[in-house]
Amino acid sequence: MIKLGELDEHIGFHLRLAQDISFRAYARQVGAPHLKPGRFSAMVVIKNNPGISQIALGRAISRDKSTITPMVRELVNLGVVLRAPSATDRRSMTLTLTSAGESMLDDLARAAEAHDRRLDEVVGDQKGVLIELLKRIEDALV
Amino acid sequence: MIKLGELDEHIGFHLRLAQDISFRAYARQVGAPHLKPGRFSAMVVIKNNPGISQIALGRAISRDKSTITPMVRELVNLGVVLRAPSATDRRSMTLTLTSAGESMLDDLARAAEAHDRRLDEVVGDQKGVLIELLKRIEDALV
DNA sequence: TATTGTTATACTCTATAACTATA
DNA sequence: TATAGTTATAGAGTATAACAATA
Numbered sequence: 001m002i003k004l005g006e007l008d009e010h011i012g013f014h015l016r017l018a019q020d021i022s023f024r025a026y027a028r029q030v031g032a033p034h035l036k037p038g039r040f041s042a043m044v045v046i047k048n049n050p051g052i053s054q055i056a057l058g059r060a061i062s063r064d065k066s067t068i069t070p071m072v073r074e075l076v077n078l079g080v081v082l083r084a085p086s087a088t089d090r091r092s093m094t095l096t097l098t099s100a101g102e103s104m105l106d107d108l109a110r111a112a113e114a115h116d117r118r119l120d121e122v123v124g125d126q127k128g129v130l131i132e133l134l135k136r137i138e139d140a141l142v
Numbered sequence: 143m144i145k146l147g148e149l150d151e152h153i154g155f156h157l158r159l160a161q162d163i164s165f166r167a168y169a170r171q172v173g174a175p176h177l178k179p180g181r182f183s184a185m186v187v188i189k190n191n192p193g194i195s196q197i198a199l200g201r202a203i204s205r206d207k208s209t210i211t212p213m214v215r216e217l218v219n220l221g222v223v224l225r226a227p228s229a230t231d232r233r234s235m236t237l238t239l240t241s242a243g244e245s246m247l248d249d250l251a252r253a254a255e256a257h258d259r260r261l262d263e264v265v266g267d268q269k270g271v272l273i274e275l276l277k278r279i280e281d282a283l284v
Numbered sequence: 285t286a287t288t289g290t291t292a293t294a295c296t297c298t299a300t301a302a303c304t305a306t307a
Numbered sequence: 308t309a310t311a312g313t314t315a316t317a318g319a320g321t322a323t324a325a326c327a328a329t330a
Contacts, residue, residue, distance in 0.1 A: 002187060002190075002191055002194075002198070002201075002202040003190040003191055004186065004187070004190060005186060005189065005190040006251070007183075007186045009273065010254060010255075010258045011164075011258055011261040011262065011265065011269065011272060011273060011276075012164055012165075012168060012254060012257055012258050012261060013183075013254075014272075014273050014276040014277060014280070015157075015160060015161045015164055015276065016161055016165065017276070017280050018157060018161075018276040018277075018279045018280050019157045019158055019160075019161035020204065021204075021279065021280050021283045021284060022153075022154055022157055022279055022283055023154075023158065024204070024283075025283040026154060036319075036320090038319095038320075041149075041155075044146065044147060044149045045144060045146070047147065048144075048145040048146060048147040049144055049145055052144075053288075053289095054288075054289065055287080055288060055289080056144070059144075060144040062162065062163075062166070063320090063321075063322090064321075064322055064323085065288075065289060065290090066289085066290075066291080066321085066322065066323080066324095067320075067321060067322070068289085069289065069290060069291085070290095071320095086288095089287095089288080089329080089330075090288095090328080090329060090330085091287065091288040091289070091328065091329045091330070092287090092288060092289085092329095093288080093289075109148070112152060112154065112155075113152075115154055116152045116153055116154050118282075118283070119153040119154060119279060119283075120153065122278050122279055122282040122283070123153065123275050123278065123279070126271070126275055127153065129268070129271060129275070130153060130156075130272070130275045131151065131153060131156050133265050133268055133271070133272045134153075134156040134157065134159070134160040135156060135160075136264050136265060137160045137163065137164055137261060137264055137265070138156070138159050138160050138163050140260075140264040141163045141164055141166075141167040141260070141261075141264070142163060178296080178297090180296095180297075195311075195312095196311070196312065197310080197311060197312080205297095205298075205299090206298075206299055206300085207311075207312060207313090208298085208299065208300080208301095208312085208313075208314080209297075209298060209299070210312085211312065211313060211314080212313095228311095231306080231307075231310090231311080232305080232306060232307085232311095233305065233306045233307070233310065233311040233312070234306090234310090234311055234312085235311080235312075
């Protein structure tokens with residue numbers, strides 16, 4: 001049996017470990033037939049903020065604009081995102097989901113929810129506490 | 143303000159977000175003058191399990207053996223890990239920390255602890271609950 | 285001068301497959 | 308036959324810097 005020593009009481013370490021394990025379980029379950037994981041967050045942000053610019057999307061998911069360019073291109077090629085010039089700023093592009101994007105996101109959300117139900121079972125009635133603590137970390141460390 | 147929609151109540155999503163933000167804050171603080179993040183976990187495992195094989199190390203940190211090979215080579219070149227043939231199995235290598243490795247790990251642990259104190263402040267007296275929930279996720283999803 | 289987005293490029297992390305040598 | 312480890316290689320994700328167009 002592998003020992004972990006003092007590391008075992010570090011929040012950062014368990015955050016990383018739990019995320020890693022949870023992510024691999026998710027990848028196993030969803031099988032990645034649809035879309036790479038980073039795309040999912042991007043689509044959710046676009047869905048909830050139609051007309052958002054690439055720069056703002058990058059800020060929302062903490063990625064550089066040069067990372068966003070090929071990501072958006074891929075989503076457009078898949079037919080799930082519509083990319084149109086902004087009416088008010090000619091440097092800027094507006095992003096919205098297509099109807100195909102909406103339904104693909106629904107599929108992905110179902111897969112993610114199946115995985116999340118598994119997580120929900122694991123944490124039981126502590127879910128509220130867990131999410132509140134994670135949010136607190138997110139807000140404090142920005 | 144960016145909206146997240148239903149995603150906002152998903153454990154998996156917040157796990158990823160909190161880990162990402164926490165990791166970036168850690169990288170900012172430590173400045174990565176020492177070592178890449180994956181190396182840290184490897185060294186902790188070696189410290190707490192002296193003589194461990196590369197295969198076992200890989201299992202402990204959930205990485206393929208082909209990922210371990212260059213990682214170990216780097217640690218050996220840095221002079222922080224000693225790699226010696228096993229006395230009982232001639233296919234196998236044993237890994238231990240050198241004294242330089244011990245002190246580097248102490249430095250890293252201090253940096254990680256500074257970061258973790260920040261996290262401790264954020265979660266306050268809920269730390270025990272948080273770690274217990276994260277561990278439950280780790281154990282359940284393997 | 286600053287910002288939006290693209291491109292070229294490079295780096296890190298990771299795994300798969302084929303291999304050698306041992307067990 | 309199976310396991311420990313290496314190598315070659317490839318893919319995904321990311322960022323930095325230089326750039327053009329526009330603000």
